[in-house]
Structures are given as structure tokens and as C-alpha cells.
Amino acid sequence: GSTVIFNTADYYGGGLYVQAGKATLNASVVSGNVAQFGGGLYLYSGDVTLSGNTVASNAADYGGGLHVQESDATLINTVVADNQAQTAGSGLYIQDASPRLLHTTIARNSGGNSIGLCLLSSGNVALTNTILVGHATGVYVAPGTSARLEGTLWGNTADWDGGGTLYHDNDYTGEPAFVDPDGGDYHIEQASAARDKGVDAGVASDIDGDPRPVGLGSDLGADEWTRIDLSPSRKSVNLGQAEAGDTLTYTLVLSNGGLTPSMETLLFxxxxxxxxYISGSAQATSGALTDGDGIRWTGVVTPHRPITITFRVTVNAQAFIHNTAIVTDQHGAVTVLTALVNARRLYLPIVKRET
Known part of the structure; x- marks a missing residue:
């Protein structure tokens, strides 16, 4: 993917301007760009496919995030958020075009008339599995224009307006439960009203490459809630008290109580x-294991299929022995596992009272 940030154009496409031809843009961030038409991107004609992109915090007169004109572009797993338009189309401005938008999060775009999606002139726009929230008007469909929205989480002051034709079904309301929208994180949490509400759009993964669907159906918007939970993992040691010359056996059990595998899990x-360390004593039931100054393991932790890692050490002196393992899942979340030997014991006096 690419990062396209802080550019300025006098007229078209502050971040990117695509005219005619064939173009693709995958797994990229387009942010902080400014133009008159299409602050983030201006798509004019051509065969354009955008997949897994975030278009955020751009500004324009028309189409704060994107301006699409005479282009039947396909947008898959796209976040369009926090863009601004001075005149119309705070998120997207679509004119004389019939694009397809699959699994789109359009949220909190502002400025001008604060319309998330503005459709003008002729065209037939199709949106499937959309989160459309946080605007004065969600979608404006001008006379002579038609739009079809199938599977939408609505949450705007007015969800739709205009004299054009709007077909919509599988409509939902409720909190999208974004992780941290003020910080630009438009992943959804477990409580999101978008979960499991999508129709089959033929999209097998989300903006992060995580699989769809998880659970009963695909989630609306660009993100699929794919919970990884390594908190059930445990670490133990065979002796609570040990003297010099004793052998300690550490056992780590990596467990995933979530719904999806942690693909590139790291342990140190x-x-x-x-x-x-007793050389060669480290063992694991699966994954790749190396030893030396520490035990390093990498592999996949599948839900409800624990992985056991063991290693042995010899105690050099009778002292407090504190051992810590750091486990990092594929998204960078950290789980800390500890085991203590020769921790201090506290003895309390027994007081006997005569009755």
C-alpha cells in the first residue's frame, strides 16, 4: 500500500487524479490533501478499482474525500471519514457515474451541507453493506439519479433526501461502536450494530485482510469484527520453592478464546x-521455536486449540526467580504471562480465644 498525504491541487484530486485508463489502489491511506474537486481522489472515467483504502481528513469544495465523475469505479472495503467539503459532498460527490461500493464506512464527514454521499446528474449508484453515519444528510439523490443501498447501518440527522430514486432494504439503526473515531480508528467493537448484518457481496476479507464472514454473517462497513483473545493463555512452573541445583520446568499454554486465528503470533x-537454561530442552506442540538467551516462538494460535511450550532451567542460587513471557498477537496486542519461584511467604500468628 501507499501513503498519500498533505498534497494540494488547484482543481482536481488533491491526493490522486485518475483519468481514463485502468488503475488500482490497494491498502493505502489518502489523508490531509486539498483540491477544489476531490480533496482525496478525483476519478474521471476509466476502469478503476479501489480496495482496502482509507480516505480521511481531506478537504475540497466538492467531494471532500472523493469526487467520481463518468467513472464506473469499484470500491471495496473503503473508509471515507472526517473529510470536509465547502459546498457539497462532504464524503463523496458522484456525478454522471455508476460506481459500485462494497463494504464501505462513510462516517463523520462535515462542512458545507454535511452530506455523506451526494449523487448528481444521471447515474445508478449501488452500495452494499454500508455504514453511513454522522452527517446532516446521509445520502442526497438528485432528480434523474438513482441509487440502491442494500444492507445499511444508518445514523444521520436525515438519512436521505433529494428528488431522485432511492431503493433501500436491509436497513438498520444503532451504534456503530467504532474503536476510536476521534483518533481515526474506524474498526468496530463487539457491541457494534453493524455486526453480522451484511448480505453476501462476494467479498472474502476486510480492510485488514481478515476473513469474512466471522459469526453468522458479514459485518457492515469496511471492517469485520475478528476477535482474537489470548487472555486465557497461562504459564506455570513445577516448583514454588527451589534451591541451588534444582531443575525448574516452565510450561506455557497459548490459548485463543476468540473467534479467529492469530496468524503471526510472537512469544519471547x-x-x-x-x-x-538447559540446552535443547525447549519444546512446542506446533509453530517455530528457537532458544538461546531466551525462548522465541512464532506460529498460529487457533481458537480452542491450545499450544503447549515447555523449557527447563537449573537454579544457580536460592533467590527470588521472576520469569515473564511476552505474547504478541497479529494485531500487536500484548499478553503478559508470569511465574514466580521463591516468592516470600507470609506467616500469620494464630490467636486462640477462650469462649
Whole structure:
């Protein structure tokens, strides 16, 4: 993917201007760009496919995020958020065009008439599995224009307006439950009203490449809620108290209580102070394992299929031994596992009272 940021154009396409020809843009961020038409992107004619992109915080007179004209572009897993338009189409401005938008999050675009999606002149626009929230008007369909929205989470002051023809079914309302919209994070949380509400649009993955569907059906919008939960993972040691010369066996059990696999899971377990690693003792039931100054493991943690990792050390001195393992899932979330040996014991006096 690419990052297209902080550019300015006098007229068309502050970030990108695509005219005629064939073009694709995948897994990219277009942000902070300015133009008169299409602050982020201006698509004019041509065979254009956009997949897995975020178009955010751009500005224009028409089409704060995107301006699409005479182009039957296809947009898949797109976030269009926090853009501004001085005149019309705060999120998207579509004119004389019939694009297809699959799994789109259009949220909190502002300025001008605060219309998330503005459709003008002739055309037949199709949106499937959309989150359309946070605008004065969700979609404006001008006379002579038609639009079909199938599977939409609505949440605007007025969800639609205009004298054109709007077909819509599988409509929903409720909180989208974005993770951190103020911070630009438009992933959805477990409580989102968009979960499992989508129709089959033939899209097998989301904006992050995570699989669709998870659960009963695809989620609306660009993100599929794909929970990975490594919190059930545990670490233990065979002895609570140990002396010099004793052997400690550490056992780590990596467990995923979520709904989807953690594909590139990393584990690092430093050999604890006051011990010596017993060479070659590390073992794992699956994944790739290396040892040395610490135990390093990488692999896939599938829901409800625990992975067991063991290694042994020799105690060098009778001392407090604190061992910590760091587990990082494919999204960077960290789980910390600890095991203690020779932790201090607290003895309390027993007081006997005569009755």
C-alpha cells in the first residue's frame, strides 16, 4: 500500500487524479490533501478499482474525500471519514457515474451541507453493506439519479433526501461502536450494530485482510469484527520453592478464546536471573521455536486449540526467580504471562480465644 498525504491541487484530486485508463489502489491511506474537486481522489472515467483504502481528513469544495465523475469505479472495503467539503459532498460527490461500493464506512464527514454521499446528474449508484453515519444528510439523490443501498447501518440527522430514486432494504439503526473515531480508528467493537448484518457481496476479507464472514454473517462497513483473545493463555512452573541445583520446568499454554486465528503470533520468554537454561530442552506442540538467551516462538494460535511450550532451567542460587513471557498477537496486542519461584511467604500468628 501507499501513503498519500498533505498534497494540494488547484482543481482536481488533491491526493490522486485518475483519468481514463485502468488503475488500482490497494491498502493505502489518502489523508490531509486539498483540491477544489476531490480533496482525496478525483476519478474521471476509466476502469478503476479501489480496495482496502482509507480516505480521511481531506478537504475540497466538492467531494471532500472523493469526487467520481463518468467513472464506473469499484470500491471495496473503503473508509471515507472526517473529510470536509465547502459546498457539497462532504464524503463523496458522484456525478454522471455508476460506481459500485462494497463494504464501505462513510462516517463523520462535515462542512458545507454535511452530506455523506451526494449523487448528481444521471447515474445508478449501488452500495452494499454500508455504514453511513454522522452527517446532516446521509445520502442526497438528485432528480434523474438513482441509487440502491442494500444492507445499511444508518445514523444521520436525515438519512436521505433529494428528488431522485432511492431503493433501500436491509436497513438498520444503532451504534456503530467504532474503536476510536476521534483518533481515526474506524474498526468496530463487539457491541457494534453493524455486526453480522451484511448480505453476501462476494467479498472474502476486510480492510485488514481478515476473513469474512466471522459469526453468522458479514459485518457492515469496511471492517469485520475478528476477535482474537489470548487472555486465557497461562504459564506455570513445577516448583514454588527451589534451591541451588534444582531443575525448574516452565510450561506455557497459548490459548485463543476468540473467534479467529492469530496468524503471526510472537512469544519471547527471557531466561530468568539466577538460572541457567538447559540446552535443547525447549519444546512446542506446533509453530517455530528457537532458544538461546531466551525462548522465541512464532506460529498460529487457533481458537480452542491450545499450544503447549515447555523449557527447563537449573537454579544457580536460592533467590527470588521472576520469569515473564511476552505474547504478541497479529494485531500487536500484548499478553503478559508470569511465574514466580521463591516468592516470600507470609506467616500469620494464630490467636486462640477462650469462649
Amino acid at each position: 520468554d527471557a531466561i530468568p536471573a539466577h538460572t541457567t
